Amino acid sequence: MQTIEELITKNGITMTKPLTPAQKHIVERLRSGWVLGLKMTLAGGWRLQQGGLGRGGATESVHANTAHALYTRGVIQSRRRVFPVEEFQLTEKWRKP
Secondary structure, eight states, X not given: OOOHHHHTEETTEEOOOOOOHHHHHHHHHHHTTEEEEEEOSTTOEEEEEETSTTSXXXXXXXXXXXXXXXXXTTSEEEEEEETXXXXXXXXXXXXXX
């Protein structure tokens, strides 16, 4: 299976597919101190939480396809995995605005 980068590269020229509005929203939230987490249970799911996971801050649900796209494009990476939650952060390239 080809990666996104391989699929959008033609004749040695790489065309970068822009982030969707939903992906941009997640990146902006992560840059402003929110945390992205994945609950690793059958009823799990992705969520953003202000101030850290389980800290009681505001939360927003994240569609699994959106989070997966950010992961496969190298925008986010796993920061910590402590069952039942895996926490994600921006990769170095994406931390700066």
